[in-house]
Each structure stands twice: as C-alpha cells, then as structure tokens.
Amino acid sequence: MRAIAVINQKGGVGKTTTTLNIGAGLAREKRRVLLVDMDPQAHLGHSLGVPVHELRRTVLDVLESKASVAETVVNIKPNLDLLPSSQSLAAADQSPAAKKTLLRDALASVQDYDFLLLDCPPNLGVLSVNAMVAAREIFIPLQAEFLALQSMSRLLQTLKEVCADLNPGVAITGIIATRFSKQKKLNREVLKNIQGYFPNLLFETRIRENVSLAEAPSFGQDIFDYRPRSNGAQDYRNLCREILKQGD
Amino acid sequence: MRAIAVINQKGGVGKTTTTLNIGAGLAREKRRVLLVDMDPQAHLGHSLGVPVHELRRTVLDVLESKASVAETVVNIKPNLDLLPSSQSLAAADQSPAAKKTLLRDALASVQDYDFLLLDCPPNLGVLSVNAMVAAREIFIPLQAEFLALQSMSRLLQTLKEVCADLNPGVAITGIIATRFSKQKKLNREVLKNIQGYFPNLLFETRIRENVSLAEAPSFGQDIFDYRPRSNGAQDYRNLCREILKQGD
Ligand SMILES: Nc1ncnc2c1ncn2[C@@H]1O[C@H](COP(=O)(O)OP(=O)(O)OP(=O)(O)O)[C@@H](O)[C@H]1O
Ligand SMILES: Nc1ncnc2c1ncn2[C@@H]1O[C@H](COP(=O)(O)OP(=O)(O)OP(=O)(O)O)[C@@H](O)[C@H]1O
Ligand SMILES: [Mg+2]
Numbered sequence: 146m147r148a149i150a151v152i153n154q155k156g157g158v159g160k161t162t163t164t165l166n167i168g169a170g171l172a173r174e175k176r177r178v179l180l181v182d183m184d185p186q187a188h189l190g191h192s193l194g195v196p197v198h199e200l201r202r203t204v205l206d207v208l209e210s211k212a213s214v215a216e217t218v219v220n221i222k223p224n225l226d227l228l229p230s231s232q233s234l235a236a237a238d239q240s241p242a243a244k245k246t247l248l249r250d251a252l253a254s255v256q257d258y259d260f261l262l263l264d265c266p267p268n269l270g271v272l273s274v275n276a277m278v279a280a281r282e283i284f285i286p287l288q289a290e291f292l293a294l295q296s297m298s299r300l301l302q303t304l305k306e307v308c309a310d311l312n313p314g315v316a317i318t319g320i321i322a323t324r325f326s327k328q329k330k331l332n333r334e335v336l337k338n339i340q341g342y343f344p345n346l347l348f349e350t351r352i353r354e355n356v357s358l359a360e361a362p363s364f365g366q367d368i369f370d371y372r373p374r375s376n377g378a379q380d381y382r383n384l385c386r387e388i389l390k391q392g393d
Numbered sequence: 394m395r396a397i398a399v400i401n402q403k404g405g406v407g408k409t410t411t412t413l414n415i416g417a418g419l420a421r422e423k424r425r426v427l428l429v430d431m432d433p434q435a436h437l438g439h440s441l442g443v444p445v446h447e448l449r450r451t452v453l454d455v456l457e458s459k460a461s462v463a464e465t466v467v468n469i470k471p472n473l474d475l476l477p478s479s480q481s482l483a484a485a486d487q488s489p490a491a492k493k494t495l496l497r498d499a500l501a502s503v504q505d506y507d508f509l510l511l512d513c514p515p516n517l518g519v520l521s522v523n524a525m526v527a528a529r530e531i532f533i534p535l536q537a538e539f540l541a542l543q544s545m546s547r548l549l550q551t552l553k554e555v556c557a558d559l560n561p562g563v564a565i566t567g568i569i570a571t572r573f574s575k576q577k578k579l580n581r582e583v584l585k586n587i588q589g590y591f592p593n594l595l596f597e598t599r600i601r602e603n604v605s606l607a608e609a610p611s612f613g614q615d616i617f618d619y620r621p622r623s624n625g626a627q628d629y630r631n632l633c634r635e636i637l638k639q640g641d
C-alpha cells in the first residue's frame with residue numbers, strides 16, 4: 146500500500162484538485178483508493194458532492210478513537226472511498242498539544258487499499274504534520290509562480306524535522322506542476338528552476354490550466370466523469386500512468 | 394484612519410496581491426498607508442523585495458510588546474510602509490491561548506496613516522481573528538469558482554462570532570472579484586450568485602486574470618511600477634478609486 150500526503154502550505158495551488166483526480170484516476174485503473182481529507186474546510190468532500198455538514202462521523206472521530214475508519218468512510222464510486230473532514234477538525238489545528246501521531250495510529254490497521262491519498266490544509270500546522278507522519282511518500286503540487294520556490298524551502302525544512310523526529314522513512318517522491326501554461330514565461334522559468342533544484346522529482350506530466358478542472362467540483366464530479374476528453378482529464382490520466390510506473 | 398483586514402480562508406484567491414496593490418495604489422494617490430503582514434509565510438514582504446529573513450524585528454515583536462510599530466516598520470516607498478511578518482509568527486497561530494486582541498492593542502496608538510491594510514493567512518485561526526478584531530472593515534477577495542461560496546458562509550459565521558465577542562463595530566465593506574475571466578462561464582455564474590447574496594458589497598471593478606500580477610513579485614515590485622499599462626494596473630487603479638469614493 147502506498148501512503149501519499151499531498152502537501153504545500155501555499156494556498157490555492159491545486160492540492161485538493163490533485164488529490165481528488167489522482168484518486169479517481171487510480172480507481173479507474175482498478176486500484177483501491179482511500180482519500181483522507183485533513184483540511185477542516187472539507188473541500189475534498191464538497192468537490193465530490195458529499196453532504197459534509199450532515200455526516201455523523203468524520204476523520205476527527207477516527208483521530209479521537211471514537212469510530213473506526215471502516216465505520217466512517219463514505220464510498221464515492223467503485224474502488225474509491227473518502228474519509229471525510231469537517232469544520233470541527235479546525236480545533237485540532239489550533240491545539241499544539243495534539244499528538245502528531247494520531248493519524249498514523251488511526252490508519253495503522255487499514256489494509257484493504259492500494260493507495261492512501263491525504264489532502265492537507267494550506268499550512269504546516271498539526272494536521273499537515275499528522276499527514277507527514279502517517280505517510281511514506283510526499284507529493285508536492287506546485288504552481289510555477291514567484292512564491293512557489295520560497296514555500297518549497299520552508300516545506301523541506303519542516304519535512305526534515307518530521308523525518309528526524311517521527312517518520313524517518315518518509316520521502317518526497319513527486320513534484321507536480323499544476324495550473325501550468327507553457328505560454329507564460331513565468332511558468333517556464335520557475336519550472337526550469339525547480340528542475341534544476343530537484344532533477345528527479347518533477348513528474349513529466351504538467352497539469353495544464355483548464356477551466357473544466359474548476360467546473361467539475363460544482364457538479365460533485367471528478368474530471369473523468371465531467372469532461373473525459375478535456376486537457377485536465379488527459380493530464381491527470383497521464384499523471385496516474387507515471388505514478389503507477391513509479392511503483393513497479 | 395481606515396483599518397481594513399483582507400481575509401479569505403480559501404487559499405490562493407489573491408489576498409496578498411490585493412493588499413499589496415491596493416496599498417501601492419492608495420500611496421500613489423498620496424494617502425499614507427501601513428501594510429501589516431499577519432501571514433507567517435511573509436509573502437507580502439517577499440513580494441515587495443524585503444529581505445524578511447534578515448530583519449531584526451517583525452510584527453511578532455510588536456504583538457509581544459518587545460518593540461513599537463515605529464521601530465519595526467520598513468519603508469517601501471513614499472507613503473507606503475510595511476510591518477513585516479516572519480516564520481516565527483506561526484507559533485502564535487498554533488497557540489489557542491494567544492489573545493485575540495494583541496494586534497488591536499499593538500495598533501491602538503498608531504496615528505500617522507490614512508489606511509491600515511492587514512494581509513491574512515489562508516485560515517481562520519488566531520492570526521486572522523486578531524486582524525478581524527483590530528480592523529473596522531473587512532475586504533474579501535474572492536475567486537469566482539465553486540468553492541468560493543462555501544468559504545463565504547464559514548467566514549461570515551466566524552465574523553459574527555468575533556463581532557458579538559470582541560469587535561461589534563467591524564463590518565464587511567467590500568467583496569473583490571479576483572482572477573476574473575469573463576470568458577469563463579463558471580466565473581460569470583458564481584459572480585451572479587455573489588451579487589444576488591451580497592448586492593451592495595461587490596465592487597464594480599473586477600480584477601482580471603493577468604500574468605503581470607503574478608510576475609511583479611519576482612521583481613519585488615507592485616503592479617504600477619512593474620507594468621503601469623497592464624490590465625492588472627488598470628484594474629487595481631480603478632479599485633482604488635472606488636475605495637476612495639467609499640470614504641467620502
Ligand atoms: N489545472 C487547473 N486549471 C484550472 N483551475 C484549477 C486547476 N487546478 C486547480 N484549479 C482551481 O483552482 C482553485 C484552487 O485549487 P484547489 O482548491 O485544488 O487548491 P488547494 O491547493 O487545494 O487550495 P487550498 O490551499 O485552499 O486548500 C480551485 O478553484 C480549482 O478548481
Ligand atoms: N488577477 C490575477 N491574475 C493572475 N495571477 C494572479 C492574480 N491575482 C493573484 N495572482 C497570482 O495567484 C497566486 C495567488 O495569489 P496570492 O498569493 O495573492 O493569493 P493569497 O490568497 O494571498 O494566497 P495564500 O492563501 O497562500 O495567502 C500568486 O502566484 C499570484 O501572483
Ligand atoms: Mg485544498
């Protein structure tokens with residue numbers, strides 16, 4: 146089982162869009178996928194049309210050992226389950242005393258999946274650290290703009306601290322260029338920088354800017370159900386192929 | 394003096410870009426402006442070319458009463474000062490015990506400005522609440538996409554709690570449509586929704602998607618210095634005119 150946290154403290158770079166569409170793409174390739182929403186805004190659930198406010202149990206109950214993963218998951222479609230979040234998770238983000246190993250312990254007994262994908266909030270607080278401790282791999286969605294490089298160094302620093310302290314085995318295994326327009330000089334230049342700094346980590350597939358990706362959540366659908374022939378669907382399909390090749 | 398917090402817990406909607414360019418636009422109209430960076434990622438400072446890591450004092454020292462505002466501000470250009478942030482501010486975000494009135498008390502004696510503009514991190518934690526308590530007005534930058542409406546209801550709820558508790562005078566006085574493309578049906582439809590819910594709050598000026606706005610921070614410049622004839626400069630200039638008209 147591959148356990149991957151999708152992290153970048155910079156806001157709006159495509160963490161949720163990437164977690165959702167990689168998950169849906171892998172499920173179409175017959176891999177069993179569990180999406181875990183660690184963002185109190187619960188955008189992963191909203192974007193999949195799950196009535197998050199009405200759920201009796203969420204990931205917080207699992208973290209507090211009040212419910213098991215199996216009792217809490219919501220089935221989205223064949224091979225794709227979601228461990229939903231809720232606003233009440235925000236309280237955990239604000240309590241430094243919260244243990245960094247809660248999620249790792251909660252997921253320890255989970256076996257029936259091929260992939261665990263953890264969506265994170267736009268910060269490096271307790272919830273993101275929990276995801277770093279529970280995962281074995283880190284994917285970093287990155288928008289090739291000025292502030293991208295600045296956030297990377299901060300993220301690497303935090304990851305080093307987490308590694309040393311609680312999860313020596315975790316490693317960055319992929320950087321994903323998101324919202325990419327090759328016509329934008331800024332995108333091309335920043336990407337060249339990223340390739341220079343992290344030569345083997347950048348996936349070949351660039352996720353192009355594509356409005357279908359922003360529209361799909363309004364219908365509670367992933368990109369493959371919403372517009373299977375769009376650039377967004379092609380790019381995430383290609384990305385899934387690369388991810389599966391990594392695992393061989 | 395107008396004290397305005399620029400808030401939206403949704404990441405990447407243009408909070409920093411808006412705070413920076415409204416600030417620079419108002420300074421060009423000879424208003425004295427203090428920008429306050431309440432985001433530990435310190436993107437406001439980075440985007441203005443301020444060497445944030447090397448500063449001896451930041452907004453955290455002011456919050457902890459270790460330094461005055463006057464000793465800590467960095468002058469950016471005529472009429473434009475910055476109270477810079479730093480990574481160490483993140484600790485405050487994670488301690489629920491931190492008082493919500495720290496910023497209000499720290500700014501209480503500040504008088505030599507016409508505008509205070511507070512940039513916030515992408516969450517509704519302690520730092521954003523401090524900004525809501527210190528401000529008298531709230532501007533909400535909003536990207537007209539699916540998740541925008543969902544975050545609005547959450548923001549309004551938090552604002553109501555803050556009002557009742559610590560700052561009854563604060564009110565939303567502007568919603569700014571950012572990264573807007575009128576060719577995108579999604580943008581047009583969501584904006585129609587926003588207009589329906591908040592008829593008098595949406596500024597006439599829409600900030601169009603414009604790559605110059607994403608490029609300017611790499612040069613440490615505001616949009617007026619970087620590309621004065623770009624769509625981005627025109628839009629923020631028009632927005633500043635509307636803001637000044639409000640104050641009459
Ligand atoms: N490749 C793309 N092309 C066009 N729009 C995109 C693309 N990827 C994401 N978006 C849109 O950009 C916005 C931000 O994406 P998303 O919410 O996935 O980012 P995030 O990093 O999860 O944000 P947050 O930091 O708030 O959690 C959303 O409205 C989404 O629909
Ligand atoms: N109108 C626009 N046109 C094109 N790019 C824009 C526009 N506004 C902002 N951007 C770019 O979008 C990205 C996000 O903007 P910005 O950092 O200002 O958002 P934010 O809400 O402050 O993000 P965060 O939630 O991380 O604090 C930046 O790379 C910025 O340069
Ligand atoms: Mg997200």
Ligand SMILES: [Mg+2]
Nearest residue numbers: 408409432436
């Ligand atoms: Mg910002």
